[in-house]
Amino acid sequence: MDPSRNWAQDVLRCHLCDTPVPPMYCDICHIHLCKACVGEHLSDELKEHKVVSFKKRGSTTRCPNHSSKQCELYCQNCDSPICATCASSEEHQGHKFIEILKSLESKKEEMQNDLQELEKSIHPKYQEIASNISVQKDEIKENSQELASAIDKHGEDMHREIDIIIAKLKSNLGEIESKHLTVLNEHEQEITHTISEITQSILDLNKLLNSNDVSIISAYESRNAEFRTLPPKITLSLPMFTPFGIDKEQLRLQFGSLSASSIKTEEDEYTMDSPVAEPPSPEKPLTDVPKIIQNINTENKHSLLNINQGNKPSPSGRPLIGAPKVITAINTGYSDSTLRSVVCHTDDDLWTCGEDKIMRLYSLKGELLKSVKTRSGNNPYDIAVHRNGDLVYTDYKESTVNVMKNTQIQTVIRLKGWSPSNVCSTSSGNLLVVMISDDVKQTKVVRYSGSIRKQVIQYNSKGKPLYSSDLYTKYIAENGNLDICVSDHGAQAVVVVNQDGNFRFTYTGPLSTTDEPFNPVGIATDRQSRVLTADPNNQRIHILDKDGQIIRYIDNCHLRGPWGLCMDTRGNLFVAELPTCKVKKILYLEG
Structure with a gap:
């Protein structure tokens, strides 16, 4: 055999006899061998040899701890190849080994x-x-x-x-x-x-x-x-052009707007078929498979079972209970028919206001915790609680919206030509204020961020007023889907627009001719985006879905003139009764 032969340009040959395509390989000496020459190669006892089939070449590894030893075993506990000396050491005592080839x-x-x-x-x-x-x-x-x-x-x-x-x-x-x-x-x-x-x-x-x-x-x-x-003197009355001021905000609303867009990342939208491991072959008993692999297969099996059975996440919405019930009735300090508004401060106390200049904070046990007088001495028209816990109230006569921070009352909005009536705080920390023009010919809803006007909602897409123009109460609330809901007492309707001010629906009450007129007052929303509104003429609460369809009434709780409404974070409804001046806590959701 010519040792100078260029092996790279020829087929593989036995290193000893030059036989083409030898099936064996020495992993220690890194030479190719035919079966006939294996014995001759192993006869050299001065060197260590490891002859394997050509397909298994490269499977021999030197032990990192004992350089003269070959790694013939694999420790499943340590997930590493080891030699026989390592296997007998204390470090691997009690560990499970398999052959490195396996x-x-x-x-x-x-x-x-x-x-x-x-x-x-x-x-x-x-x-x-x-x-x-x-x-x-x-x-x-x-x-x-x-x-x-x-x-x-x-x-x-x-x-x-x-x-x-x-x-x-x-x-x-x-x-x-x-x-x-x-x-x-x-x-x-x-x-x-x-x-x-x-x-x-x-x-x-x-x-x-x-x-x-x-x-x-x-x-x-x-x-x-x-x-x-x-001759007579001719005096001409010449025409004048009086341009109306350009209300850029109103012009923008009349021109139109883009609907809200969203980017939603749905983790489970794309699905991947779970790989199912093939059953082990007879040559590889299950006991040779590491325990961790068995555990993973078991978990995959459970996942596959869930998928095959069509299990879905349980809905987050809470269903309505069969019969709503009164949990608590709080007697307030207001005189007859003067309690108008109620709003939760926390889940354990609530603010109230009515036909006097005092706003009162009550515990759910009926204890008077705090009394606050309006700065002007006028009666507050409505109250709200900012998401930071500050009390907000409107002063209709003074045309202001005020916030009480700790014990100090600050005017955050002062209007000209308009007066604020009802108010609510939004999830984003804005204020939605219902306001009426001084000539009582226009009504609009204005969104404020602090003292800055951000949005005006007054007309529908055809330029018609969304709300009635009168001094009747128009309670307001933001829904969970960011819709803006107004109970328009004078229009005998609940008017709902989306967050951009675009009209969504109007609810005008039941079709029954036996009912008294539907004149909604207090309004509240729950986490399922249901809309609840008080109907004092018929002594009940209407519950609507997010699209304005009636779901049911709350009319079995001995309500008397339900007026103001609010909701706590646990889904409990609070109702301020006008004639009795009581606040009732009502359970209407399961769970």
């Missing part, structure tokens, strides 16, 4: 399964997700282009309407100008004619004065009396 086979089988799952399942799934993202990006671009075109078209329509208004005003102006000029031209012609006659009279008189012709002078008749009557 470990190698097991690892390769695991790798093969991983490769198969990556190629056939995981990689295609990620490609599918990436493809979906590409589709979503195209949808976003297409949607944006469509909306941009719609906005441009709507802008052109509005410009066209404005151009029509401008043309009409100019046309009217032209007609007025023409009419006025016609009158002045006619008047000017009459005066010019008279001036001509006066000029002629002057010439005639000068001629007569220079003449001694008796007959001509005798025939003279004076026209001065005629000329002394001066």
Whole structure:
């Protein structure tokens, strides 16, 4: 055999006899051997040898703790290859060992399964997700282009309407100008004619004065009396253009708005079929498989069972109980028919206000914890509790919204031309204020962040008022889906718009002709986005779903004139009764 042969350019050959494609390999000497030469190679006892099949070459590992030893075993507890010396040491006492070749086979089988799952399942799934993202990006671009075109078209329509208004005003102006000029031209012609006659009279008189012709002078008749009557003075009332101030916020609302968008990450939206391990072959008893693998397989089995049986997460909503019941009734210090509003401060106490200048904090046991007088001495119109716990109240007569921080009352909103009535605090910390114009001809809802006006809600998409224009109570609440709910007593309706101020629905009560008129007052919402409103005429509470459909009534709790409503964080309803001045805590949800 020529030792200088370039092996890289030839087929594999036995290192000893040059036989092509030798099936054996020495993992220690790193040479190829045919079966006939294995014995000759092992006969060299001066060296350590490890002859294996060609497919298993590279499976021999030197022990890191004993460099002269080969790792023939695999410790399942330590998850590492070891030599026989290591196996007999205290470090591995009581550990479970398998042959390193079996470990190698097991690892390769695991790798093969991983490769198969990556190629056939995981990689295609990620490609599918990436493809979906590409589709979503195209949808976003297409949607944006469509909306941009719609906005441009709507802008052109509005410009066209404005151009029509401008043309009409100019046309009217032209007609007025023409009419006025016609009158002045006619008047000017009459005066010019008279001036001509006066000029002629002057010439005639000068001629007569220079003449001694008796007959001509005798025939003279004076026209001065005629000329002394001066023509009438024409006074014109010229038109003026009075541009209305541009309310940019109102213009934005009248033009239209984009609906709220959202980005939601759903962890379980994409699903991956769980790999099911193949049953062990007869040559590999289950006892040779590490315990940790058995545990993982057991967990996967349970997961697969859950998936196959169609188990779903239990809904987070709490259902209504069959018969709502009164848990507590609190006697307040208000005189008859003067308790109007109630709002939870915590789950253990609540603020109230009514027809006097005192706002009172009660415990659920009926103990008066605190009394606060309004700064102006006026009666508070309504109260709310900011998410930081501060008390908020409206002063209708003073046109202010005020906040009590600790014991200090601060005015955060002062209005001109409008007066605030009812108020609520939102989940984001804003205030929603119902306000009425001083001439009682307009009503609107305004969102404030601190003292800064952020949003005005007054008209629907057709430019019609959303709310009645009167002094009747209009309680307000924000729903869990961020809808803005107003109980419009004067309109006999509950009016709901979304967070952008776009109309969603109106609820006008039952269709029954036997009921008294539906004049809703207090309003509250629960965590399932249900809307509850007080109906004092019929002594009950209406419960609506988030889309305005009636679910049921609370009418079995001996309610008398239910008025103000509020909800604590546990889902308990509190009702302020107007005639009795009691606050009732009502349980209406299960759990």
